[in-house]
Amino acid sequence: xxxxxxxxxxxxxxxxxxxAPLFLGWVNQCRAWLQNRSAPSLWLPYRGIRKLFHKDxxxxxxxxxxxxxxxYIVFGAMAVAAAIIPSMGTRLPxxxxxxxxxxxxxxxxxxxxxxxxxxxxGTAFGTLGARREMMVxxxxxxxxxxxxxxxxxxxxxxxxxxxxxxxxxxAPALYPSLAxxxxxxxxxxLAENARIPIDNPATxxxxxxxxxxxxxxxxxxxxxxxxxxxxxxLFNYACIGFALFIPWGVSTGADSPAALLASIPLLAVKxxxxxxxxxxxxxxxxxxxxxxxxxxxxxxxxxxxLGLLVHLLLRA
Amino acid sequence: MALLALWGLLGLAGLLRPRNIGLVARxxxxxxxxxxxxxxxxxxxxxxxxxERAVLPIGLPDLPVHLRLYTLSRFFLFLLGSAxxxxxxxxxxxxxxxxxxxxxxxxxxxxxxLASMGLVLLADDAYTFMVAWETMALSSYFxxxxxxxxxxxxxxxxxxxxxxxxxAIAILLAFGVMQGGSWQFTFDAMRSAHLxxxxxxxxxxxxxLGFGAxxxxxxxxxxxxxxxxxxxxPVSALMSGVMLKTAVYGVLRVVFDLLxxxxxxxxxxxxxxxxxxxxxxxxxxxxxxxxxxxxxxxxIENIGIIFTALGLAIVFHGVGMxxxxxxxxxxxxxxxxxxxxxxxxxxxxxxxVLHSTGERNLxxxxxxxxxxxxxxxxxxxxxxxxxxxxxxxxxVSEWLLLQSFLFAQEVPxxxxxxxxxxxxxxxxxxxxxxxxVMVKFxxxxxxxxxxxxxxxxxxxxxGLERIGLAWLALGCFALGLLPSHVIGALRLxxxxxxxxxxxxxxxxxxxxVPLPDRQASYSALVFFVAIVTVVLVTILAVxxxxxxRVRRAAPWDCGFARLDARMQDTAEGFGQPIRxxxxxxxxxxxxxxxxxxxxxxxxxxVADRIWSVLYEPLGPLVQKVANTFAWLQQGRIATYLLxxxxxxxxxxxxxx
Numbered sequence: 009x010x011x012x013x014x015x016x017x018x019x020x021x022x023x024x025x026x027x028a029p030l031f032l033g034w035v036n037q038c039r040a041w042l043q044n045r046s047a048p049s050l051w052l053p054y055r056g057i058r059k060l061f062h063k064d065x066x067x068x069x070x071x072x073x074x075x076x077x078x079x080y081i082v083f084g085a086m087a088v089a090a091a092i093i094p095s096m097g098t099r100l101p102x103x104x105x106x107x108x109x110x111x112x113x114x115x116x117x118x119x120x121x122x123x124x125x126x127x128x129x130g131t132a133f134g135t136l137g138a139r140r141e142m143m144v145x146x147x148x149x150x151x152x153x154x155x156x157x158x159x160x161x162x163x164x165x166x167x168x169x170x171x172x173x174x175x176x177x178x179a180p181a182l183y184p185s186l187a188x189x190x191x192x193x194x195x196x197x198l199a200e201n202a203r204i205p206i207d208n209p210a211t212x213x214x215x216x217x218x219x220x221x222x223x224x225x226x227x228x229x230x231x232x233x234x235x236x237x238x239x240x241x242l243f244n245y246a247c248i249g250f251a252l253f254i255p256w257g258v259s260t261g262a263d264s265p266a267a268l269l270a271s272i273p274l275l276a277v278k279x280x281x282x283x284x285x286x287x288x289x290x291x292x293x294x295x296x297x298x299x300x301x302x303x304x305x306x307x308x309x310x311x312x313x314l315g316l317l318v319h320l321l322l323r324a
Numbered sequence: 325m326a327l328l329a330l331w332g333l334l335g336l337a338g339l340l341r342p343r344n345i346g347l348v349a350r351x352x353x354x355x356x357x358x359x360x361x362x363x364x365x366x367x368x369x370x371x372x373x374x375x376e377r378a379v380l381p382i383g384l385p386d387l388p389v390h391l392r393l394y395t396l397s398r399f400f401l402f403l404l405g406s407a408x409x410x411x412x413x414x415x416x417x418x419x420x421x422x423x424x425x426x427x428x429x430x431x432x433x434x435x436x437x438l439a440s441m442g443l444v445l446l447a448d449d450a451y452t453f454m455v456a457w458e459t460m461a462l463s464s465y466f467x468x469x470x471x472x473x474x475x476x477x478x479x480x481x482x483x484x485x486x487x488x489x490x491x492a493i494a495i496l497l498a499f500g501v502m503q504g505g506s507w508q509f510t511f512d513a514m515r516s517a518h519l520x521x522x523x524x525x526x527x528x529x530x531x532x533l534g535f536g537a538x539x540x541x542x543x544x545x546x547x548x549x550x551x552x553x554x555x556x557x558p559v560s561a562l563m564s565g566v567m568l569k570t571a572v573y574g575v576l577r578v579v580f581d582l583l584x585x586x587x588x589x590x591x592x593x594x595x596x597x598x599x600x601x602x603x604x605x606x607x608x609x610x611x612x613x614x615x616x617x618x619x620x621x622x623x624i625e626n627i628g629i630i631f632t633a634l635g636l637a638i639v640f641h642g643v644g645m646x647x648x649x650x651x652x653x654x655x656x657x658x659x660x661x662x663x664x665x666x667x668x669x670x671x672x673x674x675x676x677v678l679h680s681t682g683e684r685n686l687x688x689x690x691x692x693x694x695x696x697x698x699x700x701x702x703x704x705x706x707x708x709x710x711x712x713x714x715x716x717x718x719x720v721s722e723w724l725l726l727q728s729f730l731f732a733q734e735v736p737x738x739x740x741x742x743x744x745x746x747x748x749x750x751x752x753x754x755x756x757x758x759x760x761v762m763v764k765f766x767x768x769x770x771x772x773x774x775x776x777x778x779x780x781x782x783x784x785x786x787g788l789e790r791i792g793l794a795w796l797a798l799g800c801f802a803l804g805l806l807p808s809h810v811i812g813a814l815r816l817x818x819x820x821x822x823x824x825x826x827x828x829x830x831x832x833x834x835x836x837v838p839l840p841d842r843q844a845s846y847s848a849l850v851f852f853v854a855i856v857t858v859v860l861v862t863i864l865a866v867x868x869x870x871x872x873r874v875r876r877a878a879p880w881d882c883g884f885a886r887l888d889a890r891m892q893d894t895a896e897g898f899g900q901p902i903r904x905x906x907x908x909x910x911x912x913x914x915x916x917x918x919x920x921x922x923x924x925x926x927x928x929x930v931a932d933r934i935w936s937v938l939y940e941p942l943g944p945l946v947q948k949v950a951n952t953f954a955w956l957q958q959g960r961i962a963t964y965l966l967x968x969x970x971x972x973x974x975x976x977x978x979x980x
Contacts (some may be wrong), residue, residue, distance in 0.1 A: 061866070061869075061870045062870060064871075064873045064874070064875055065873065065874045065875065066874075066875045066876075066877050067874055067875070067876055067877070068876070068877065068878065068879040068880070069876050069877065069878060069879070070691070070694075070772075070773055070879060072693045072694060072771070074693065074704075074771070080859045080862050080863055081855075081859055083858075083859075083862055084855050084856075084858035084859035084862060085855060087858045087862075088851075088854050088855050088858055091854070102850070102854065104835060104845050104847065105835070105845070105846065105847035105850035105851050105854070106714070106846060106847070106850075106851050107844055107845065107846060109723055109726055109727075109846075110714050110719075110723070110846055110851065113712065113713055113714040113719050113723075114714060114851075116711070116712075116713055116756070116759055117708070117713045117714065119759075120708065120711055120713060120759055120762070120763055123763050123767070124763060124766060124767055124771060127763075127767035127768075127771040127772055127892075127893075128693075128771045128772065129772070129879050129881075130690065130691065130771070130772030130773035130879070130889065130892050131879050131880075131881035131887060131891070131892070132881060132884075132887070132891040132892065132893075133881055133882060134881075135767070135772065135892050135893030135897075135898075136893060138763065138767065138893075139893055139897065139898050139900075139901065140901075142759065142760045142763050142764075143760070143901040143902075145756065145759065145760070146753075146756040146757050146759060146760045147756075149752070149755075149756040149759070150749060150752035150753040150755075150756050153726075153748075153749075153752040154748075154749055154752065157730060157745065157748060160730060161730065161733060161745070165844060166727065166730065166844045167844060167845065212882075224880060224881065224882060225879060225880055225881075229866050229870060233862070233866070299904070302901070302904070302905045306905075309749075309753075313746065313749050316745055316746070316749070317742070317746075320733060320741070320742040320745060321742070
């Protein structure tokens with residue numbers, strides 16, 4: 009564990025925490041442009057979070073301590089997840105402690121706590137949101153695991169940085185299996201981050217919302233942490249996607265500050281493109297009815313399994 | 325061994341003053357727990373010691389009782405001792421009032437059950453094994469039917485007894501095949517018998533059937549969701565947490581020890597059954613409305629995962645991949661231990677809820693975290709562990725299993741090496757569904773608002789019950805946070821079992837690296853510390869930079885003012901997405917209201933399809949066969965004596 013590695017680690021977490029709301033702001037801006045609206049400021053998510061932190065927290069009378077601790081746990085889980093994902097460099101000290109399967113487990117922990125907190129107050133919308141979130145989760149989680157399995161079968165490891173290093177350093181090759189899994193991963197990303205066509209982040213229409221329904225009872229600092237965690241989650245998913253499918257540009261050497269510095273603008277470019285792509289997908293697709301969500305996610309799961317099968321058949 | 329005898333004695337002591345609850349509950353059960361702890365410590369310390377044998381001259385002449393204590397037995401004795409310690413302490417607080425059976429008799433049954441499970445693990449000949457196995461079945465039958473006044477409980481008990489005996493017959497036949505013509509029923513003789521491959525396969529399948537019936541492998545699972553809710557909670561905990569593992573022990577013993585040979589394709593049978601059980605169990609768990617039935621189905625899922633690992637181990641053994649075989653075996657043993665702790669904890673949690681509210685139906689619970697904080701928070705540990713979330717213990721064994729699946733593509737059998745990683749998809753799906761089930765379980769019971777006014781009088785568990793729950797929760801943490809220590813011990817078991825083990829790691833003690841030549845590592849401790857640090861730092865930072873002010877108000881719920889507890893999601897509602905997605909699994913019976921109903925009623929009943937497809941046709945079949953032979957039954961003693969005489973003559977003619 010060298011100083012450089014620790015520095016990379018710290019830099020990654022801080023960058024994720026700082027840039028996540030910006031990424032969300034960028035997606036919102038692109039979406040507004042594509043929809044011919046005047047775009048909100050890039051910094052709006054920051055302002056929202058800051059405003060919420062200053063407010064007094066109002067908590068329902070029937071809330072238990074679980075309700076109050078959950079935002080911190082969800083936020084903490086997302087921050088630790090950001091430390092595991094190799095967004096800039098692959099030499100991260102924390103990643104020996106947690107591989108890609110543990111990462112999926114960590115995301116599941118955040119989801120479970122969020123759902124439990126939503127059930128805690130005992131409102132109709134909270135439990136409805138929790139149920140739908142868990143429904144999305146139990147279909148998306150195995151699909152994500154399958155996506156990761158394909159990548160780890162290709163590189164014979166489940167450690168995420170090692171996968172990235174393997175994929176980034178070898179000669180560019182065409183992996184049909186990764187093509188299938190990339191589609192599956194995109195579908196999982198949309199579902200897990202409550203984007204259209206699964207959920208609409210801008211809606212408060214009661215009968216269709218999933219993620220927002222779970223946050224209805226939160227206010228002030230708890231809500232701020234939850235929203236920040238949601239932005240972090242989107243950022244993390246984007247970085248998982250880069251680590252698996254466009255790993256080039258990540259610093260793979262042990263001690264090269266230059267490579268690390270060079271990876272930062274590259275990450276920014278990748279994020280900008282991913283954000284624009286996400287906005288495009290959200291603009292051209294319509295929201296699915298909740299009943300159709302299982303079909304969408306089953307398709308993602310089957311695509312990932314298909315990717316696995318293709319890998320096993322072609323060894324590529 | 326002395327400890328097992330002590331359990332027996334404790335049970336008998338209960339008979340002395342059967343109606344004195346103070347003596348039985350407050351003294352004998354904690355003593356039993358102490359025995360359990362001692363047993364666990366002794367077994368853990370001597371895990372690597374040389375096998376010990378004993379031949380006790382009791383029983384029939386020329387048929388002494390052979391006992392053998394070796395690493396595999398010691399591991400399962402550890403499981404028995406450590407899990408039962410928590411359960412016994414809990415039971416000491418639980419059996420406050422006489423429920424059905426008098427406490428003294430119950431104490432005897434309970435401790436006899438414990439002692440017979442211990443004896444199953446020690447037995448070294450088929451007779452002793454079967455006697456202990458049957459004692460186990462019978463004592464647990466009586467425990468299940470503790471409240472024998474209720475007809476449904478009597479029915480559940482009968483079904484359990486029936487399935488236990490079908491299993492026992494299969495095991496008996498398996499032993500009969502394995503003695504291989506030597507007519508010696510000691511396990512030593514079976515080890516040295518050379519069976520033809522076809523006979524060995526027959527013995528394997530019979531053993532799988534017999535032990536699978538005890539373990540609750542689909543389609544032999546039907547007794548589990550009936551018997552577990554019927555039994556008092558400590559008994560359910562013991563049956564689900566520990567007794568199912570004796571069946572796992574039995575299969576391991578037969579396959580890796582007694583048979584001494586195996587074909588790789590044998591593994592596909594437990595693998596397929598295990599994967600099917602895992603999905604089947606968890607899907608059914610998600611639609612249950614009775615909290616103990618939900619846990620029973622979740623046990624089926626976990627047994628499925630254990631048998632999946634068993635199948636993998638046999639496949640790896642057959643194709644000669646020793647380190648992966650050891651990995652799969654360790655995943656199996658680890659998951660058995662985890663499940664013993666988690667499921668006992670959850671069943672005891674439901675017991676505390678049941679005692680305090682008298683309700684098993686999820687639709688009439690809710691909000692108990694306010695009334696029963698101890699039970700709720702300790703059960704939350706079990707809930708998270710069962711959902712397979714890091715850094716608790718359930719995650720570690722699933723992680724190990726997924727790792728062994730991932731490397732199965734190197735199996736040198738075309739087609740199989742492609743199908744095996746597909747199994748990982750099913751395991752992943754089952755694990756994710758387990759999260760769904762556990763959110764439903766915890767959320768509906770403990771969170772939200774109380775669905776019945778009576779719940780306002782619920783009281784928290786007593787001191788002894790809290791100790792029992794805390795012991796098991798602590799076990800979940802310890803097993804989760806120190807995986808490399810646990811695996812260090814399991815390595816000895818797998819070495820003894822298969823002759824192979826994982827290479828010892830070069831990694832530091834806090835890091836789990838199962839196979840050094842692969843890059844896969846996990847450290848629960850670092851992980852846990854990282855999350856706790858970030859959470860604490862966040863809490864402090866938010867408090868420091870901003871403020872900690874909190875106001876309490878009525879729930880917001882989009883501005884709806886007349887919110888009541890009936891508007892929360894029910895257990896049925898929470899299961900609705902699963903019912904829709906996995907429609908073909910269930911036999912669903914719906915009763916929908918029409919717009920013209922005066923008193924609209926909505927009823928939905930979900931039944932097990934296997935019951936109607938497999939078991940219901942069996943009844944008439946048996947009846948038909950019985951009818952054809954009915955003419956033999958004349959009802960006169962003279963006729964029966966004639967039958968006996970003729971049988972004797974025929975037998976003599978055969979022998980002489």
